[in-house]
Amino acid sequence: MATGKGNAVKAVLNTLDVRDLSVSPGGEFVLSIPKLAIKSGHILCLAGPNGSGKTTLIEALAGLQGIVSGSVNLSGKNWLDTNLRHTRAQLGYIPDDERWFIPELTAHEYLKLMAQVYADAKSCDKSTIINRSRELGQALYFKQFDQPLLTLSHGNKKKVQIIAGLMHQPDVILVDEIRNGLDPLAIIAVEEILRIEAKRGAIIIAASHDLWWSQRLATDIVLLMEGRLIVQATTKSLIAKHGSIESLFLETMKQSLGAKA
């Protein structure tokens, strides 16, 4: 499987530091994260029931949600300042939204545009990024580079988003339900790619409802409920204590429902 391992650029050792983060996407829901630090090379999986704030947290870290209070820093720099181009070029964002690109372009044109944007922002060579996009395409079994994005299937659109999100070898990778729409082969490939990215030194934060996938992939788990951080620990310690992430999830849900009743 060609995943760009050979061309991998080692990520700078970083820590994404979230402090007293409060996000209000609308309505009465408020996401509150008092403290969360994710180190370089770690894969953090966000788990929680529907509406617990997983996507809100991912979007907030991507700069798409208005922050009510608190801060997010990447090695001391304000991560949420969307005008810090060089810092923001370290972000790889793969949302759970199939409209997340310019559908009127072909996959090749879109990836070329993204390569140019990242090359400008990171002051690096565009051809390196394009080569990397080809490697990722190969790894994900994606071939329809010359097809307009709007005519691609849901899964293939997702593959383009993954390629666009990872082609510039970002230091922080945010993914939301990355498995949605992908075929089993691509799911295995994505898992492998994320592991390689983590080994390279990237910080990976993934939101997923698939707890077994999270358990397999993550080094750390965060369990959210109604916008609050309920559990934050390493996957190993949680498995040792609860048997599996699924057990932890069910126990916590029962406790929460019991408390409400």
Next chain:
Amino acid sequence: MTGGLLGAMVFNTFGRGSNRPKQATVRRLAGLAGLLIIVALVTFRVISSFELPPNLPIGWLFCLTILTTQLIVIVSTLLARPAMITAKSSLSDWLIVVPLLAHQRWLAWHMPTLILVGLITGSVIPSFMSLAMRAGLPIPLFVLATSLGVISGLGAGTYAIAGKWWLSLGVLTAYTIGLWQIFEKASLTIGYDSLQTQMYLGIVLALILVPYIWLSRMVATIHQGLVSRTLKNRYQSRRASGLPWLLTAFFRKAALRTTTYTSLAIGAVLAIAIKWQGIPVGDGAPLVWVASLLVAISITDLRGLAETHNPPEIVAIRGTSAYLQQLVLAAYLYGTLIALPFIYLAVTSGASKGQFFVSLVIHLALAVALGTLIGSILVPTRRDISGQFLAGLLCLGGLLGLAKLPVQISQPGDTGSLLLLVTFVVMVFVIMIEKGRNNYSWRSN
């Protein structure tokens, strides 16, 4: 990179819905250009036969050119809007995440609008240019006035104020008339003979006008910072006991801030113009009507916002009547804020200031209730231009209707106005119940 990005944005807007977006973009833009050439020829023909009165003051021509250009640009931005709104939400998010410089992001987002505005404006401006030349406006002043019109029109069209087209137009008109007064006064003092003086005055105007465009954005940004410091945690309801809390919560929304700044700007321009020119206001009847209309329209916006925006503090409210109490209180506080320039006029004006003030207070009280009622019926939301327009018309109709009622609403001591006010509030309550507002986030137990 910018070229590729801008091209992508253009294809995204004009090629939408086609399986061959690039060809569709070229075809659609060429069709539009053809249509606009016909418009340009017709406009030129019509305007060629039109003559302005001779010996118009240059200041007048200058301001007329600014206003006309603003109008053309705002109307073209309005025409471009439907093309921009569809399916753009994820694209705006995309532009935030992609590492771009601020100006690249701005340009990418507005590029399609700028193309449309450029095409439409370009098709009619030459006709107006010929008219202004014939009327005696020097070319440098025409260029300056057109540039100012384009910049301010675009500013109004593309920034926060854009949500309220009719207000944008109103405030720009009022603002330009205010500037015209400055220009006229300065020109009368200095004289029209020197082109250099005129240019100097034009630049002074530019220095005043252009910052105005960015003002609402700037204030909004500052406000955002203030909110960030005050809104600390999930359980904001603890703070909900303070009297103006609901209004404070609504002020977190840019839409309401924009309405406020615009309404205050209109009131302030009027107040300044009246004070400056020393215009006698008498019993203030026309001003009372303007103030009432402005307040009623602003309140419909506040009411509309109340339907769509649930601040976190709302969890502390128990039931519809409790919410209505808070809403009415917020509406009256907000109405007072909007009417401040008029209240100032009423307090400081000449002989009939007592009558002016009383009439103003009674009308404002009714206007707030009327605005709340109309806002409850219609619920105008942001970007709902037709809804806002209709709400404005209903307010106007409602205020005119009040004047026709047998009750003497401007007389102190008359119970008719109080009765009307209570009736409006009760109607709002009934509408809220009928609309099943229990879906709101306040607790019903």
